[in-house]
Amino acid sequence: SEQLMKNVKLCHYAKPTPVQKYSMPIGLSGGDMMACAQTGSGKTAGFLFPVIIRMLQTGAAPLPVDARPVKKSEYFPSAIVLAPTRELASQINDEAQKFCYCTGIRNECVYGGASVNTQIAAIQRGCDLLVATPGRLSDLIERGRIRLDIVRFLVLDEADRMLDMGFEPQIRRIVQEEGMPMDRQTFMFSATFPVEIQRMASDFMKHYHFLAVGRVGAASKDVIQYVEWVEQHDKTARLIEILKQSPPGLVLVFVETKKGADSLERTLCRENLLAS
Numbered sequence: 001s002e003q004l005m006k007n008v009k010l011c012h013y014a015k016p017t018p019v020q021k022y023s024m025p026i027g028l029s030g031g032d033m034m035a036c037a038q039t040g041s042g043k044t045a046g047f048l049f050p051v052i053i054r055m056l057q058t059g060a061a062p063l064p065v066d067a068r069p070v071k072k073s074e075y076f077p078s079a080i081v082l083a084p085t086r087e088l089a090s091q092i093n094d095e096a097q098k099f100c101y102c103t104g105i106r107n108e109c110v111y112g113g114a115s116v117n118t119q120i121a122a123i124q125r126g127c128d129l130l131v132a133t134p135g136r137l138s139d140l141i142e143r144g145r146i147r148l149d150i151v152r153f154l155v156l157d158e159a160d161r162m163l164d165m166g167f168e169p170q171i172r173r174i175v176q177e178e179g180m181p182m183d184r185q186t187f188m189f190s191a192t193f194p195v196e197i198q199r200m201a202s203d204f205m206k207h208y209h210f211l212a213v214g215r216v217g218a219a220s221k222d223v224i225q226y227v228e229w230v231e232q233h234d235k236t237a238r239l240i241e242i243l244k245q246s247p248p249g250l251v252l253v254f255v256e257t258k259k260g261a262d263s264l265e266r267t268l269c270r271e272n273l274l275a276s
Contacts, residue, residue, distance in 0.1 A: 001052075001053065001056045001103060003101075003102050003103050004052060004053065004056070004099060004103055006102075007098060007099050007100075007101050007102075007103070008099075010098070010101075011098050011099075013045070016042070017041055017042030017045075017046070018041070018213045019035060019037040019041045019042055019043050019046045019211070019213045020042050020043075020045055020046040020049070022211050022213070023035055023043075023046040023047065023050065023187075023211060024046070024049060024050055026050075026209045026211065027047065027049070027050025027051065027053075027054070027185075027187065028050050028053060028054065030054070030185060031185070031207075031208070031209050032185060032186045032187070032205035032206060032207070032208035032209065033186075033187045033188070033205075033208055033209045033210075033211060034187075034188045034190075034193075034197075034201045034205065034208050034209070034210050034211070035047075035187070035188070035189050035190070035210075035211040035212075035213070036189075036190055036191065036192065036193050036210075036211070036212045036213065037189060037191070037211075037212075037213045038191050038213075038223075040223045041213055043157070043189050044091070044092055044095050044157070045095065045099075046189075047081075047155050047157070047187045047189060048092075048095060048096055048099055049099070051079050051081075051129070051153045051155065051185075051187075052096075052099055052100060052103065052105060052129070054152075054153065054185070055078055055079060055105055055128065055129070055152075055153070056103060056104075056105070058152065060076075060078050060128065060150065061078065061150035061152060062150070063076055063149075063150065064076075064147075064149045064150075073144065073145060074144060074145065074146070074147050075123050075124070075127055075145060075146055075147070076146075076147055076148075076149060076150045077127050077128060077129065077130040077146070077148075077150075077151065078128050078129070078150060078151060078152050078153065079128065079129040079130070079151065079152065079153035079154075079155070080130050080132065080137070080148070080151055080153070080154050080155070080174075081096075081129070081130070081131045081132070081155040081157060082132060082133070082134055082137070082154075082155065082156050082157065082162070082171065082174070083131065083132070083133060083157045083158060083162075084133065084134075084157075084158050084161040084162040084165050084167065085111075085133065085161075086111035086112065086113055086114070086133060088157065088158065089109050089110075089111045089131050089132065089133055090109060090111070092109075092131045092157065093107060093108070093109035093131040096129055096131060100129065105128045105129055106125070106126040106127055106128050106129070107127070107128065107129040107130070107131065108122050108123050108127040108129075108130055108131070109130075109131040109132070110123070110130065110131075110132045110133070110136045110137065110140060111132065111133040111136050112133055112135050112136045112139075116136070116139065116140070116143075119136070119140075120140070120143075120145055123140075123145065123146070130146070134162065134167040134170040134171055134174065135167070135170060137174060138170050138173065138174060141174070141178055147178075147179065148174070148178050148179050148180040148181075149179050149180075149181070150181070151180050151181060151184055152181070152184050152185060153184060153185050153186075153187075154175065154180070154184050154185070154186045154187070154204075155186075155187045155188075155189070156171070156186075156187070156188045156189065156190075156200075156204075157189050158189065158190065158191065159188050159189065159190040159197055159200065160190040160191055160192045160194065160197055161191075163194075163196050163197065163200075168196070168200070171200075172203075175204055176203075186204050186205045186208070188200070188201055188204070188205070193212075236264065236267055239253065239264075240267075240268070240271050240273065243268070243273055244271075244273070
């Protein structure tokens with residue numbers, strides 16, 4: 001698609017990452033894929049590119065006979081991307097928004113913790129590619145707002161985290177019990193490949209390609225990691241020292257508890273370090 005290539009240039013994508021290099025041919029060939037790739041390896045574009053290209057090539061499937069013209073409140077996406085958290089779903093949707101710009105494909109995102117009525121109103125404006133968390137998608141299916149009868153592309157991103165968070169029953173219901181076509185194209189992305197992931201892959205996909213980028217379960221080589229041992233009572237002081245020495249930019253600090261996060265925020269603000 002000429003417009004998609006323009007969008008790629010607008011995003012300053014010049015060279016594919018390894019996972020993109022190998023996932024693109026598999027996706028464009030129409031094959032299913034199980035990919036093990038770490039965060040930071042470029043896997044979001046690795047599944048969005050082939051899905052969007054194939055959607056542009058094939059167009060949407062015809063709606064079921066029982067959907068016309070009576071039940072106008074039902075909506076039929078052609079592609080579903082499942083993610084374990086609202087943050088990851090939003091991130092994937094932001095990337096999809098960039099790639100779908102002016103292509104005629106409309107993407108939307110639904111997740112728990114936000115107004116379901118607002119999300120339904122957004123879907124009513126049209127939705128070809130739906131990014132969702134399993135819980136909210138199940139809710140919309142039960143409400144009769146989303147039907148999966150014409151889904152041609154299914155992506156499970158960070159499938160291992162979804163299993164860890166207890167989403168397997170919901171995922172199996174969505175994929176196997178809600179009318180999703182068997183002749184769809186399915187991608188699963190995971191940082192690890194435990195037995196449960198292998199079982200889901202064999203249940204959801206047929207003759208799939210297995211792609212492993214780097215060491216399965218290891219951190220991406222594009223992410224530099226430092227481990228520093230600090231006594232408990234020295235942690236805050238050392239963090240402040242690191243932040244003051246760091247170049248300008250966003251910093252994400254993980255804290256064990258909500259109370260600890262609030263306390264650290266107040267301490268950083270007293271040190272003239274903007275924190276929230």
